[in-house]
Amino acid sequence: MGLEEIQVPFVTTTLNAVIKWGRKNSLFPMPFGVACCAIEMMSTLASRFDLARFGAEVIRFSPRQADLMIVSGRICIKTMPVLYNIWEQMPEPKWCISMGACASSGGLFDTYTMVQGVDRFIPVDVYIPGCPPRPESLIDAVMKIQELIDKGQSKSKSVRPKIDSKYEYEI
Numbered sequence: 617m618g619l620e621e622i623q624v625p626f627v628t629t630t631l632n633a634v635i636k637w638g639r640k641n642s643l644f645p646m647p648f649g650v651a652c653c654a655i656e657m658m659s660t661l662a663s664r665f666d667l668a669r670f671g672a673e674v675i676r677f678s679p680r681q682a683d684l685m686i687v688s689g690r691i692c693i694k695t696m697p698v699l700y701n702i703w704e705q706m707p708e709p710k711w712c713i714s715m716g717a718c719a720s721s722g723g724l725f726d727t728y729t730m731v732q733g734v735d736r737f738i739p740v741d742v743y744i745p746g747c748p749p750r751p752e753s754l755i756d757a758v759m760k761i762q763e764l765i766d767k768g769q770s771k772s773k774s775v776r777p778k779i780d781s782k783y784e785y786e787i
Contacts (some may be wrong), residue, residue, distance in 0.1 A: 632674045632781075633721055635729045636765055636766055636768065639683070639709070639765050640671065640762045640765040640766055641671040641762075643671050643672040643683060643684045643756075643758065643761065643762070644672075644674055644675075644676045644681055644684065644740075645672050645675055645676065645681050645682060645685070645686050646675075646676050646677070646678075646682030646684065646685045646686070646706065647675060647677075647686050648685060648686065648687045648688070648702065649686070649687070649688040649715075650688070650689035650690065650691070651687055651688065651689025651690055651716075651718060652689065652696070652716075652747075652748045653688030653689045653715045653716035653718070653719065653748045653749065654688050655688055655748070656688075656715075656748045656749060656750065656751055656754065657686060657715065657751075657754060658756045659751050660751035660755060661675065664751075665680050665751040665752070667754070667755060667757060667758065668737070670755060670758050670759060670762070671758075671762065672674060672684065673714075674759050679702045679703075679705040679706045680705055680707065682710075683706065683707070683709065683710050683711065684704055684710070684711050684712070684758075684782055685702070685703060685706065685710065685711070685712045685713070685738075686711065686712075686713045686715055687699065687712065687713070687714050687715060687719045687727055687734045687738070687740075687752075688715035688719055688748075689715075689716060689718050689719060689725060690718035690719070690725050690731075690735055690741060691718075691719065691730065691731040692729050692730055692731070693728075693730070693731060696731050696737055699734070699737070699738070699748055700737050700738065700748045703738050708772065709770045709772065710770065710772045711714075711741045711742075711761050711764065711765075711766075711770055711771075711772065712734075712738055712739065712740045712741055712742075712771070712772070713740070713741065713742045713743075713744060713754075713757045713761065714735065714740045714742070714743045714744065715744045715749060715753075715754060715757070716735050716744060716745075716746060716747060716748055716749055717745065717746065717747045717752055717778075718747070719732075719733075719734050720733055720734070720743045720744070720745065721733045722739075723747060724747075739771035739772050740763055740766075740771065741761060741769075741770065741771050741772075742745070742757045742761055743759075744757050745755075754775070
């Protein structure tokens with residue numbers, strides 16, 4: 617009844633570590649691509665760059681099955697409520713990547729019809745600069761999301777961004 621040597625090798629860990637490992641290595645991205653950045657996103661998924669090597673193989677076009685939203689391209693005022701509803705339908709925990717200058721800050725479209733940064737409505741975890749950004753940048757952003765998952769961080773749990781008063785509609 618003392619200490620006995622175990623013949624079969626086994627691994628010990630915590631349940632939380634296993635869940636983080638599973639989330640980190642099986643991301644389900646929900647693309648919201650409306651411009652040239654979406655073309656770069658498609659090339660990232662193709663065989664040359666192969667985003668599947670980094671755990672984000674299956675693209676989900678249903679928000680209820682996704683845990684990572686990739687917003688790429690310019691977002692107009694009339695599209696923003698749709699994007700916000702998609703974000704709200706995604707289950708927690710969830711993460712967001714803002715891909716390109718237009719999604720991050722409005723880009724060169726500084727007009728009243730364009731949202732000047734998606735982070736005014738949706739909490740963004742990782743920003744990708746560029747117009748359009750290279751596929752390697754998207755791979756790097758996915759790896760940064762994986763680091764956030766390892767640390768247990770997500771901005772979706774934090775306080776929602778304030779909505780600008782210049783927009784007429786309520787979300």
